Amino acid sequence: MNTAEPLVMGIESSCDETGIGIVRGTELLTNTVSSSMAEHVRFGGVIPEIASRAHLEAFVPAVRAALHDAGVTLDQLDAIAVTSGPGLAGALMVGVAAAKALAVATGKPLYAINHLVAHVGVGLLDDRGELPDGLGALLVSGGHTEILAVPDITSDVRLLGATIDDAAGEAYDKVARLLGLSYPGGPAIDKAAKDGDPTAFAFPRGLTAGKYMGSAENPGPHRYDMSFSGLKTAVARVVEAFDAADQPVPVADVAASFQESVVDVIARKTVLACTEHGITTLLMGGGVAANSRLREVVTARCGEHGIPVVIPPLSLCTDNGAMVAALGSRLVAQGRQPTGISFTADPGLPVSTVSVPAA
Amino acid sequence: MLSLDSSSIASVALSRDGEVLSRFDTVDTRSHAEALAPAVHDLMAEAGLTGTDLDAVLVGTGPGPFTGLRAGLVTGRTLGFAWALPVHGVCSLDAAAFHVAPEALAAGHAEFVVVTDARRKELYRRDYRVHEDELGPVITPLGDPRVGPPEDVPALPCYGSGAGLYPDRLSHAVPGFSDLHPSAADLARAAWAITSRGQELSTDTSPLYLRDSDAKVPASPKRATR
Known part of the structure; x- marks a missing residue:
C-alpha cells in the first residue's frame, strides 16, 4: 500500500447527501455529491426515511461517477473510509453497508470515521496539506452545532461545547416556516435579514446567563454550550402577536433579530472557548458556515483576539465524501489500523472517537 | 451465484445451478448492516472463491422492514458493481x-x-x-x-414466519412454519426454478417497500401562545 500519498475513497451518508470523494494524499481528485434536499422541501426539514431511500438509489451511480471523474479504478485504491456516525441511523446504515461491500469486493482496508472530525479533515485539503497548531473548529449545520478543540486530528479531538437542543440550522428551518420563508431556512433568513433591523426585537441569547456561564476558573455547566429552542419559541410568540393583532409580520426585522441572536451566541461562545483553550486558528464547517452574517461576526470577533478563521469553499463545508477521504488518507499515512467490516453504524458516535477501532 | 436476503433475517448463500453450496443465516432480524458483509467475506473465503468466479449476484427485494432491506440491496448492488456482475432481484x-x-x-x-x-x-x-x-x-x-x-x-x-403472530386474527395458519423466513438459500433455489425452465431473472432490484415514509407535510406550526 502507498502510505505516503494514499489513494482513498470517502463515503458519506449521515444525512441527506450521498457523498463520494477521492483523494490522493492531501490532493482532492473528486467530490461527487448527490443530494435529496429537493425531496425534503415540502416537509420543511429532512425526513430520515426519504433520505435513506435516496441514498440506496444514489450510491452506485455516485461511486461510478466519482471513479470516472477522478480517473481511477477501485483496484487502485489504497483504502476506503466511511462515515459511521454521528448522524441519522437509517441513512448511515446505507453508506456503511455499501462501504463494507466495497471493502469485501476489493479487499481494501476500511476505516469507519467520525463525521464531525471529517468536517475538520477538510482543512487537510488546502495547499499546505497540514493543519495548523492550536486548531479549533466550529461546526454549524442543520444537524450539528459544535465547538471542537483539535490538538491532533487522528488521535486527540475534544468537544468543548454543543447545542443542548436544536442545531442552529434546524432553528433557521423552523423560524423560516414561522415567517413563511422557504426551505432550507438558512439562506432564506440570511437574505430576508439584509433588509431588517437586527435590534428591532430583543430575542433571548440562550445559555448566556451567569449561572450557565460561570467563570474561566470556575466554569458553569454550559459555558460553551448553546440552545436555540427557546429562541424559536420567542420568535413564534412575536409572530403570533402580530397575527392576533391582525397586523402584518415585519419579516425582515424578525429575521434580522433572530439571526443576530443565533450569530451572537455562537460567536460569543466560540471566542470564549478559543481563548480559554489555547485555540489560535478556527476552522468553520457545516452548511450554516455559508451564512454571511455568521461568517462576518465570527471572523470579526475572533480577529479581535488574533485568531484567524478558515472557511473552506461551500462544497467542502456541507456534507461530502471528500472530507471523509481526507481524514481516511491521514489515518492511512499515520499507519493507523483499519476498522475492518464488523463494526456497526453509531448515530451517537462521540467526537473523541476519530475512527472506530477494529473489533 | 451469490445470493443475499435481508427482508426478515439476514442471509447469504453460494449456489451453483440451484444447488446451495454454503449458507449463512442470522437468527435475529435486526443486524443486517453488521452481518452481511462479513458473511459474504467468510463464505467466499471458505469456498476459495473471488468475485471473478461468480456469474451473478441475486438479491431479495423484500417486502421487509426498510432499513434492513436496504442493507441487503445496497450490499448486493455494490458487490455487483465492484465485481462487474449482473445483479438480479426476486421478491423475497x-x-x-x-x-x-x-x-x-x-x-x-x-x-x-x-x-x-x-x-x-x-x-x-x-x-x-x-x-x-x-x-x-x-x-x-x-x-x-x-x-x-x-x-x-x-x-x-x-x-411463513408471520402466520402464527396473530392467532386471534388469522385462523388459517398452517402450523409448524413459524421459523420460515425468506432466506438467500431458498432465493437461489427459487431463481434456479425460473432459469432452469428457460426464463430470465429480472434485473430490477427496486425495494418492495409497500409503504410510504411516515412523514406528513406539516400544516400550520404549533402555536407557542394560547
Missing part, C-alpha cells in the same frame, strides 16, 4: 413460497399464501399457485406482494 416472499411448495403440494394446497412480519401489527403477504412439472415444484405468484392487517390475508392456507 417467493423464496419462502418455493421452500414450502413440496409441503403445500403434499397437503393438497394448490393455492396458498406466504406471510411475514411487517411490524406495526401488520403482515407482508403474497398469494401463490403451486403445481409440479418434470423438474419439480413450480410456484406462480397470484398478484403483487401486499402489506396489511391480518384480517386482510385471504382465506388460503397460510405459511
Whole structure:
C-alpha cells in the first residue's frame, strides 16, 4: 500500500447527501455529491426515511461517477473510509453497508470515521496539506452545532461545547416556516435579514446567563454550550402577536433579530472557548458556515483576539465524501489500523472517537 | 451465484445451478448492516472463491422492514458493481413460497399464501399457485406482494414466519412454519426454478417497500401562545 500519498475513497451518508470523494494524499481528485434536499422541501426539514431511500438509489451511480471523474479504478485504491456516525441511523446504515461491500469486493482496508472530525479533515485539503497548531473548529449545520478543540486530528479531538437542543440550522428551518420563508431556512433568513433591523426585537441569547456561564476558573455547566429552542419559541410568540393583532409580520426585522441572536451566541461562545483553550486558528464547517452574517461576526470577533478563521469553499463545508477521504488518507499515512467490516453504524458516535477501532 | 436476503433475517448463500453450496443465516432480524458483509467475506473465503468466479449476484427485494432491506440491496448492488456482475432481484416472499411448495403440494394446497412480519401489527403477504412439472415444484405468484392487517390475508392456507403472530386474527395458519423466513438459500433455489425452465431473472432490484415514509407535510406550526 502507498502510505505516503494514499489513494482513498470517502463515503458519506449521515444525512441527506450521498457523498463520494477521492483523494490522493492531501490532493482532492473528486467530490461527487448527490443530494435529496429537493425531496425534503415540502416537509420543511429532512425526513430520515426519504433520505435513506435516496441514498440506496444514489450510491452506485455516485461511486461510478466519482471513479470516472477522478480517473481511477477501485483496484487502485489504497483504502476506503466511511462515515459511521454521528448522524441519522437509517441513512448511515446505507453508506456503511455499501462501504463494507466495497471493502469485501476489493479487499481494501476500511476505516469507519467520525463525521464531525471529517468536517475538520477538510482543512487537510488546502495547499499546505497540514493543519495548523492550536486548531479549533466550529461546526454549524442543520444537524450539528459544535465547538471542537483539535490538538491532533487522528488521535486527540475534544468537544468543548454543543447545542443542548436544536442545531442552529434546524432553528433557521423552523423560524423560516414561522415567517413563511422557504426551505432550507438558512439562506432564506440570511437574505430576508439584509433588509431588517437586527435590534428591532430583543430575542433571548440562550445559555448566556451567569449561572450557565460561570467563570474561566470556575466554569458553569454550559459555558460553551448553546440552545436555540427557546429562541424559536420567542420568535413564534412575536409572530403570533402580530397575527392576533391582525397586523402584518415585519419579516425582515424578525429575521434580522433572530439571526443576530443565533450569530451572537455562537460567536460569543466560540471566542470564549478559543481563548480559554489555547485555540489560535478556527476552522468553520457545516452548511450554516455559508451564512454571511455568521461568517462576518465570527471572523470579526475572533480577529479581535488574533485568531484567524478558515472557511473552506461551500462544497467542502456541507456534507461530502471528500472530507471523509481526507481524514481516511491521514489515518492511512499515520499507519493507523483499519476498522475492518464488523463494526456497526453509531448515530451517537462521540467526537473523541476519530475512527472506530477494529473489533 | 451469490445470493443475499435481508427482508426478515439476514442471509447469504453460494449456489451453483440451484444447488446451495454454503449458507449463512442470522437468527435475529435486526443486524443486517453488521452481518452481511462479513458473511459474504467468510463464505467466499471458505469456498476459495473471488468475485471473478461468480456469474451473478441475486438479491431479495423484500417486502421487509426498510432499513434492513436496504442493507441487503445496497450490499448486493455494490458487490455487483465492484465485481462487474449482473445483479438480479426476486421478491423475497417467493423464496419462502418455493421452500414450502413440496409441503403445500403434499397437503393438497394448490393455492396458498406466504406471510411475514411487517411490524406495526401488520403482515407482508403474497398469494401463490403451486403445481409440479418434470423438474419439480413450480410456484406462480397470484398478484403483487401486499402489506396489511391480518384480517386482510385471504382465506388460503397460510405459511411463513408471520402466520402464527396473530392467532386471534388469522385462523388459517398452517402450523409448524413459524421459523420460515425468506432466506438467500431458498432465493437461489427459487431463481434456479425460473432459469432452469428457460426464463430470465429480472434485473430490477427496486425495494418492495409497500409503504410510504411516515412523514406528513406539516400544516400550520404549533402555536407557542394560547
